[in-house]
Amino acid sequence: MSGVWGVLCLSWALAPALAHPLSHGGGTRNSTGGSSWHHLGSQPPLNDTELVRRCADEAGFDAVTLDETGTMLFFEGDLVWKGFTGPAVPINASWPEIQGPVDAALRIHRLALPAVHDSVYLFQGKRVWAYAQGQLRPGYPRLIGEEFKGVPGDLDAAVECHPKECPAETVLFFKGATVFSYDLESGLVKQRSWPAVSHCSAAVRWLERYYCFQGIRFLRFNPVTGEVPPSYPRDARDYFMRCPGRGHGHETRSNATLRALMDRCSGRPFHAFSSDDAGRVYAFRVGQYFRVDSVRDGWHSWPLKHTWKDLEGEPNAAFSWEDKLYLIQGPQVTIYRAGQGYSRVEGYPRALEEELGVAGADAAFTCPRSQEAYIIQGDLMRRVDLKQSPRRPGPALHIPHDHVDGALCTATGLYLFHGADFHHYSDVAQLTAATAPAPSQNTAVAFFRCPEAGAGAASQHPPHHG
Template sequence: MNLGGGCKNPQTTISVAWLPSCDHTVACPPSLDSDKKCPRIFHGKQDGRGGGGKTNGTGSSWHHLGSYPSVDDKEPKQRCSEEGFDAITMDEAGVMLFFKGDLVWKGFAGAAELKNASWPEIQGPVDAALRIHHPDRPSIHDNVYLFQGKHLWAYAQGRLKDGYPRLIEEEFPGIPGDLDAAVECHAQECSHAATVFFFKGTVVYSYDLTTKELKQRSWPSVANCSAAVRWLGRYYCFQGIQFLRFDPVTGQVGANYPRDARDYFMRCPGRGHGHHTQGNATARAIQDRCSGRPFQAFFSDDTGRIYAFREGHYFQLDSHRDGWHAWPLKHLWKDLEGDVDAAFSWDNKLYLVQGSQVTIYQTGRGYIRVDGYPRPLQAELGVAEADAAFTCPRSQALYVIHGNHLRRVDLELSPGHPGPLQPIPHAHVDGALCTSKGVFLFHGSDFHHYADVDQLIKATAPAPAKSIVVDFFHCPPPHAVGQGAPSLHHPQ
């Protein structure tokens, strides 16, 4: 068993100390690809013991540093039983916690641990759990809350906070005890208000963390949740071992639910979804962020969201703490299919270029296609085609790249009026991105970084090439593992 923080197969152990963000644990749902493991990134020093023995370099223990035993561990009957779980939540490091009785599973696979080893202050099963999301209040942001009876316990960095436990009603006025489930809702996904949903029987309570306003939701499709969790911007209600995916604003449940959690949220012998991709190397490479297969486009917006597009799928990069998933385009942009050749955002709108057409989506809680689109790129922006395009934060200037030239388009003019062609030191690029850290051009498996547009235009040779999968997707160096990281399968 490898507890040293690397990816392991029978031949090779790889260190992940090189990762650019070594302050969290990568959350990896069950892989159906042999016995490879997901990278583990530990806070501070590492040792060879189980989760309770890890430290953060200052001597304090961290409850979330559990191990990932192989699929043939001796406890699948407990983890994969029909009973389901008492509570589920992400912790502050992005590890999903599954509570059942006196046990807890840390991550999507592996042996159970005694709950008291990590949370000795709580005796007996917990009723509900959540990870608070409230950036405007740093004192509680990312705190993990555990509920039992009429009380709650709040943990920051794995330690019980002063003043806890306390009555639930003191922290959340109007919320009863003996809850069934709870889940946080991010402001940008929940009508612009940081919210917590509490479930008790058929009643769903909505509590606004800023105004402290309490409402009851009439959500007949989302009731009797035994556990609930938010994962990668999606909201799930568990009913025993079954689960639903629901809209946090309307309470509507998606098609083809309920589904069995043992096929999606945990590694159980003989179970799992995505079998149709196992014999298809191309499909696996598209969905494996670490395969080195090129990405066709990238974009970022002023809210900090970053997306990468690859052959009809997208990855969200800014939520990597909680894991990775390749989602079909239509999951976020209704009716959108095929390759995205270029993408950029401006004025609360997202522009997606496919061939000679552009489609505009209004952004907000979700993406709503603007009436009348798609329409010709030439009519909208004044250019006939684009290999890549980008806007920089809080700028109305669009930069369109085709071949080895770049053109500036003023987005405040309609239709767009492109400026003169300006050469760049690249014969071709697949995608481009501009953030507060500069301009990034992507080609094949590499990217090139420039401080700003001026530096790109003045350059006479390409900036040094760096690995996309290593620096943007937190993968092991390709030469270290031969075929990239294992193909991962996650909840739909």
């Protein structure tokens, strides 16, 4: 591939129902090394020549991947753009062993194998280079066929599929019309024919979604079946670049309310939170949700139906248990199975009274690896043993809050949310023993690493499962 995409201002709103995710922060690197950005805020100046050349380009990228810090890398020719703003730099400035364009790139995320975990692989011709923390790993470059037996050289694209989204930890290699599915555990490779996903010039996994670029156009695909949702492919210049006279849903840029709802740093309250044992943390706000644990890949607002199909309305409370997500909406609850995407359990929604023995909930939570759910209504909290049949709530326990919007329990404690703030308790016992609320802290600062701007101090405990 060839062509220049110049300084990028990405609008990663790739869901069919959503225009632009209007904020990813203030354009600075966070404490973990990942980059953040703000789509509709101030932008670096672009001269007319660069802008015209970038927007006129029909070629696209050679490769796209996240690096070990969560920064998005865009390769084109001899250049690479790191993150969403800033100038392109020569590839060999960061990877001196690589001369010229790369064919494909991917990051392999394997916690069980520390030597391999978060390695960045760059493919060129019949060889592959593997880098850890920016340094070439010993023994590289290697032949692609030696590193990934059965996979040919001269690839077009590559992307890793995580086991929660594929039957096993897999790398998908694209070459022409053929997809090679390589199982990282068994070393077995299978060839697949996905007519809708072929001739990918670049591929990337971002926030549990998979994208194939075909020149200037791109599509989203299911990494197990190869299915592509309606309305794809789309022109990347309407989503990944700011070009004069282009852009999808540009009318939302003047809608201050929608902008605030989709901006993690707006201070608007969230209506529900949920976490699971896999480490996923969700924050729900008026038809949208954020993945709170996605600091490595950037934060992004998504429409609820993008992940929970057939969900009508929005949840006012949520909790997870045994790979199922319970979404409470007024007097009813809907259960979705996690795994390779969320699928609604047959027979739901159903009455909350029948499912949990309560009539409603302001907030709900489960703690890691526990079978107990806690339901909060007003200043009362009740425990429900989820393995009990039928499920019946225990005695009402008083808590030092008249009302909470949401609740979340992780390995670092219990968090109750109200308005723009939250209150942190070490556990349920500390909450029920308290006679006054714990000090308030700002949700945007502590959970989304937003600028303080006069808000309360950030929590000393990152809100993730351990």
